Amino acid sequence: MVSQAEAPVAPAAVSRPWRALRLRLPANLLLSTLSVAVMVGGWWLIAALRIVRPDLLPSPADVWAALIEILTQGYRGTTLWENIAATLSRLLGGFGAATAIGVPLGLWMGSNRAVNAAVDWIIQSMRPLPPLSYMILLILWLGTGDLSKGTLLFLTAFPIIVSASAAGVRGVKRQRIQAAQALGASRRAVFLWVVLPSAAPMIMTGLQIALAAAFSTVVAAELLAATDGLGWMVISASSFLRNDIIILSIIILGLLGVGLAALLRSADRLLIHWRGRE
Amino acid sequence: MTRALPAWSITLLSVLALTAAWIGVTSSGLVRDLFLPGPADVWSGFLELLDDGYRNSPLLLHIGMSLYRVGAGFISGALVGTVLGLGMGYMPRLNAIARPFIEFLRPLPQLAYLVLLIVWLGIGESSKITMLFLAALPVSAIAARDGVANVPPERIQVARALGASRWQVFCFVILPSALPEILVGARLAAGIVYGTLIAAEIIAGSDGIGWMIMDAGRFLRSDYVFVGIFIIGLAGIAIDRALLLLERRAVHWAGH
Numbered sequence: 352m353v354s355q356a357e358a359p360v361a362p363a364a365v366s367r368p369w370r371a372l373r374l375r376l377p378a379n380l381l382l383s384t385l386s387v388a389v390m391v392g393g394w395w396l397i398a399a400l401r402i403v404r405p406d407l408l409p410s411p412a413d414v415w416a417a418l419i420e421i422l423t424q425g426y427r428g429t430t431l432w433e434n435i436a437a438t439l440s441r442l443l444g445g446f447g448a449a450t451a452i453g454v455p456l457g458l459w460m461g462s463n464r465a466v467n468a469a470v471d472w473i474i475q476s477m478r479p480l481p482p483l484s485y486m487i488l489l490i491l492w493l494g495t496g497d498l499s500k501g502t503l504l505f506l507t508a509f510p511i512i513v514s515a516s517a518a519g520v521r522g523v524k525r526q527r528i529q530a531a532q533a534l535g536a537s538r539r540a541v542f543l544w545v546v547l548p549s550a551a552p553m554i555m556t557g558l559q560i561a562l563a564a565a566f567s568t569v570v571a572a573e574l575l576a577a578t579d580g581l582g583w584m585v586i587s588a589s590s591f592l593r594n595d596i597i598i599l600s601i602i603i604l605g606l607l608g609v610g611l612a613a614l615l616r617s618a619d620r621l622l623i624h625w626r627g628r629e
Numbered sequence: 630m631t632r633a634l635p636a637w638s639i640t641l642l643s644v645l646a647l648t649a650a651w652i653g654v655t656s657s658g659l660v661r662d663l664f665l666p667g668p669a670d671v672w673s674g675f676l677e678l679l680d681d682g683y684r685n686s687p688l689l690l691h692i693g694m695s696l697y698r699v700g701a702g703f704i705s706g707a708l709v710g711t712v713l714g715l716g717m718g719y720m721p722r723l724n725a726i727a728r729p730f731i732e733f734l735r736p737l738p739q740l741a742y743l744v745l746l747i748v749w750l751g752i753g754e755s756s757k758i759t760m761l762f763l764a765a766l767p768v769s770a771i772a773a774r775d776g777v778a779n780v781p782p783e784r785i786q787v788a789r790a791l792g793a794s795r796w797q798v799f800c801f802v803i804l805p806s807a808l809p810e811i812l813v814g815a816r817l818a819a820g821i822v823y824g825t826l827i828a829a830e831i832i833a834g835s836d837g838i839g840w841m842i843m844d845a846g847r848f849l850r851s852d853y854v855f856v857g858i859f860i861i862g863l864a865g866i867a868i869d870r871a872l873l874l875l876e877r878r879a880v881h882w883a884g885h
Contacts, residue, residue: 379725384725407749442677473647479865481824483831484839487846491854492664508673563736569830570738582741589744595749601741608736 409595417595431578437580442569445504453509457516474510482507482568493578508561515557519550552626555619579598666852675851683841695837702761703822707815710769718777735767739825757829764825765818772814777806812876823865
């Protein structure tokens, strides 16, 4: 996880040429659709010809049937929506708390050298730790309930968000601050109208990376110790050899991941419309 | 106040304060060493592990097993991902074909498909290494693809105008220009692979450093858990620094 927080420079700059390419070549959309169709077709063929045992690789129709089954009857006393909601609420709880505390702390660290000197070593020594490594301590201290999982997700997102916010403030051009001061801006005005907007792109990038990391972590934590959530569904289905439900859950998780990333990307475009135009 | 104390002394004070609090809380019996071992307990736990190993295997073997898995999964995933990504960047059609899978796989929590891989490949090495392969692949592919896409078009046009073939343009213009991004992607992938492996060992391991802390936790040996966490952190830093060194050596021209 070390390098994740060092990356903010890359993802922001990269997406543009591709967006242009996508719009220019609608034929590629067709090709993408075709490629997914071929994959599903191949999967269906392998299952239909019984090349692989059906309990190991259920066919697309089996997975569809599993979806209908879970939608109508639920899975072991829980509905699909409850499990999706459980995973998302853990994710957003931990991530939300990390954002609420991490962004102000990072901004403070970026603008105050003493605070930075006192806190930065703690943040930097948390960053290289894979979150699951201290999960066992959290379970020991806080029990197996949602408190330990929420804390885990908080700790996953927190150092990434703090580092990105502090780096965002440190990266503000001095001339810009000096120009505002020369024009008579107060400290408060400089912070609100110069520092914050200049740091915002990097903070948003940090939030995106932190959410992706927290999403992986929440599923891992649910595999380890939970009684609901999509991760729990996967591990529970595996103990009953219900591979159709495992595959269904993986597809739902993949779509959720893509959706969450897209959501933050469009929030980024909407809120930070000045990104890349400096 | 900022001027009175240099930054390093504030950091030192902060480290000392936290260490003193750790010693104070543990030695006063405020917290049972079952939950929070003191620095001395952790140190003696480390010496014990070094001498006797953990569960009949030397400590270095556990570390070695974890590093072997990370190495195998990372190298295979980063190589295949980079080659695929270069192709995707150079050929828009290949990009259209592979993109749905790469972008689906990229945010997918790795541990979710580990469960499926275990059902298919068994609980041994192959399921873990396949998972790590799949974790590194999309990250490297996207980095390589975007690296190629971000090559300044003038550079390619100049080479073409001077009579370079498609293949020469790829080898001598595109590849060197994309290399910095490829290597940044490799570091990102290594971090993800490492974190994923530790999680996998914790959830479904029978050896390795991640398994060690999970198992020690079950037996309430929190001194071993702390030693394990320190080792995991240090090994993570070492992996990242090694790749950073490689990056600096290989792309000394980056930023020009």
